[in-house]
Amino acid sequence: MRRLPVYLLLDTSGSMRGEPIEAVNTGIRVMVSALRQDPHALETVCVSIITFDADANVVVPLTALDELQVPQISTPQSGPTHLGRALETLGTRIRQEIRRSTSDQKGDWAPYLFVMTDGKPSDLMVFEEQCPKIRSIGFASIIGCVAGPKARKEDLAPLCDHVVALDTMDSAGFSSLFKWVTAAISGGNRSMGATATVSLPPPPPEIQIVV
Template identity: 30%
Template sequence: MQILPFYMVCDESGSMAGEGVDNINSALPELHQEISTNPSVADKTRFALIGFSTQASVLQPLADLSELTQLPSLSAGGVTSFGDAFRLLKKTIEKDVTDLKAEGHDVYRPVVFFLSDGIPTDEGWQTDLEELNSFRYAPKIIAFGVSDADTATITEVANFKAFIQQERTVSPAMALREFASSLTRSIVNSATNMSAQGGEGFQLQVDEHVPGFTSLSLDKL
């Protein structure tokens, strides 16, 4: 089979407590329902959920969503260690892609949807990001910043697309739900495109514009 792995990497630091994690948690069942009930989408995609704060952890290992009854919930506490998230992501992707290939699947480059509402509290996270971006299964990263996220940091994390919340026009709660909706649409549309192309000339289908967010340029001098 041809498989496209998606990873949702979500900030679980203390600043996400309350409405932050609540809104993501309320959106996860909708994502699960949308993907798991569409066989042509579920067959071609795999989904994993990683949370990070002081440390990062795999909350949901990479799986076919049609084989799960529900997704785990996020919880908030601790600080914001970007480096730990990138180290765990690299380790997890390497194992997942290796396992899928061993099962005989054709695996497309993984896609990461990264969400944070703040500024990294650890030093040296850029080194961990560079190592993630330079290894053989380096993912395409779409980064979203909400609330107090720093525009320059979100731009640096992304290597495919970056978005920052429009604070004056949308609430953090609405922005978080739009983030989850964009992830769902990307999974569905990418799998649909894969089916239409028969695996030939497949292109990742990610929103150019997400309601409540400003798209950031990734051009670097």
Template identity: 50%
Template sequence: MRGEPIESIKVGLEAMVASLRQDPFALESVYMSIATFNRNVELLVPLTELESLQIPTINQPESGPTHLGEALQFICKKVDNEVELSTPDKKGDWMPLLFIMCDGRASDPQLFNTIISEIQKRHFGSIIACIVGSKTDVDNVRKITDKIVSLETTDSGTFKQFFKWVSASVSVGNRSIGATDQMLLPPPPPEVHSVI
């Protein structure tokens, strides 16, 4: 994404963090990490507690490939290194939630198709994909998750509503790893459309 969408994402992220900070339970339990990807994956914010989180500058990416497979591989490594599983002696972390936002198709299809089974082995409470624009390959995204939403516009108001919905999803999504019931997401606002 380039131009206004990038600025709109920053506005939306700031609104989401402000909303989550109003929730005392989220302040105690939510940690966030932010990464961007195009031809490279860049970790903008390492796993950080909500109270200390600062929204970074998101630079305009060069136009080029969308290495979604590489991004998912990166996420798998981060989950393996940073999420503690429960043991008989110790309670583990909450099940992580993964939000993916993309406006293209996977430019690394071989890695993308290989990493799908690895993503599914991780203990995500939910994986939500947000697609923006007409170039997104929805069938590929469906290989990762059936929770897909799309944004018709990329203005700051729409992204604010999207991230407000994300904060509501995070608030209801805190569950221990090992919970077997499906996470129920709150209904999205009118600006965010579920993809069937």
């Protein structure tokens, strides 16, 4: 069975402390639960979670959905938003984890990347350097979410195919966001290297597609 890799890059900088990160934890549980109710997703989807603050941390390496232990993600008291470093880590993980097609077997489906942040990348030069490298990998779709009043769609536009805005950083908002991401993941598979655009499902009222 060909795998459908899904990578989540989640902002855990100091500004996410408290209700926002608890809401993200709720959202992840909602997403995993919903995917597990889809028989096709249960057979194909693998999930990796990478968090970023002053450093980038692989909280969950690429793991099959039926084996995934949902982590409890926390944040430091304070700290920067090193999204560029997270993209570097992602590039390394992709090279290690994605199965490429060979003469004997088909490789993984093109992976999905979901990036959530509530602020501007602190390591802007690294971020700008990494964006074209990540885009060249061949993701089925790169979806960004800017959450809260300090995040701007322009900050993720160089990286993402689609950027959505989430105004409220509470459990209801993040649950809606992750349900929508689940629908996008379940919407179809695409082989690595294919050029067709993946269409996204209509977003719920709490979410606005801005790019």
